[in-house]
Amino acid sequence: KAGVTQTPRYLIKTRGQQVTLSCSPISGHRSVSWYQQTPGQGLQFLFEYFSETQRNKGNFPGRFSGRQFSNSRSEMNVSTLELGDSALYLCASSFWGFGGGLNEQFFGPGTRLTVL
Amino acid sequence: EDKVVQSPLSLVVHEGDTVTLNCSYEVTNFRSLLWYKQEKKTPTFLFMLTSSGIEKKSGRLSSILDKKELFSILNITATQTGDSAVYLCAVEASGNQFYFGTGTSLTVIP
Numbered sequence: 001k002a003g004v005t006q007t008p009r010y011l012i013k014t015r016g017q018q019v020t021l022s023c024s025p026i027s028g029h030r031s032v033s034w035y036q037q038t039p040g041q042g043l044q045f046l047f048e049y050f051s052e053t054q055r056n057k058g059n060f061p062g063r064f065s066g067r068q069f070s071n072s073r074s075e076m077n078v079s080t081l082e083l084g085d086s087a088l089y090l091c092a093s094s095f096w097g098f099g100g101g102l103n104e105q106f107f108g109p110g111t112r113l114t115v116l
Numbered sequence: 117e118d119k120v121v122q123s124p125l126s127l128v129v130h131e132g133d134t135v136t137l138n139c140s141y142e143v144t145n146f147r148s149l150l151w152y153k154q155e156k157k158t159p160t161f162l163f164m165l166t167s168s169g170i171e172k173k174s175g176r177l178s179s180i181l182d183k184k185e186l187f188s189i190l191n192i193t194a195t196q197t198g199d200s201a202v203y204l205c206a207v208e209a210s211g212n213q214f215y216f217g218t219g220t221s222l223t224v225i226p
Contacts, residue, residue, distance in 0.1 A: 033214070035216075041218070042204075042216055042217060042218030042219055043159075043204060043206075043216035043218075043219075044216065045213075045214045045215070045216070056213065058214075088157060090157070090158075090159070092159075104161050104164075105161065106161075107152075107158045107159045107160070108158065109156075109157055109158050110157040110158065112157075
């Protein structure tokens with residue numbers, strides 16, 4: 001079956017703009033998690049959506065938000081972009097949520113965001 | 117503060133060598149520890165560990181967890197150039213909290 005897809009793959013924005021990233025999970029998966037990966041901070045959890053509800057949230061400012069649609073596709077929005085938001089944004093889908101085995105997370109290819 | 121620390125940060129070995137990657141954690145309400153291999157951008161799942169002392173094995177890779185000392189190791193024997201990647205350790209805590217280490221970058225040279 002098709003894997004997790006993310007669009008766009010690359011994005012260049014300027015400070016102050018806003019951006020929306022999209023993630024389509026594996027068919028049948030109901031959980032979508034978003035992560036930010038930077039060289040200095042590693043992989044950091046942003047939030048997780050399950051059945052259109054945000055189930056958990058990491059320690060990111062309110063400029064980072066997301067939503068999930070009835071088909072489990074998820075979007076992540078970052079408003080008022082800052083230079084430090086430049087990162088690789090990964091989404092991962094699973095049937096129930098984070099964890100391996102039956103609940104294994106499958107990651108998408110990521111969106112590389114550059115803020116100038 | 118909950119955290120996951122991986123060591124070493126980077127490693128360069130020759131094909132055929134055996135490597136051991138370390139992951140220590142301080143996370144309250146621990147549920148599981150997971151290892152991922154990240155090539156280019158996409159992490160792929162390797163192991164999930166929930167119980168101490170039980171080795172998980174997949175081919176040349178194996179991993180074990182020590183919940184008393186709060187660490188895990190990932191062993192790769194007879195390394196190949198295809199093992200070159202960043203290896204990520206993540207800890208899942210109750211309440212769907214997830215913490216990742218910064219990763220160990222492994223380079224295997226022929």
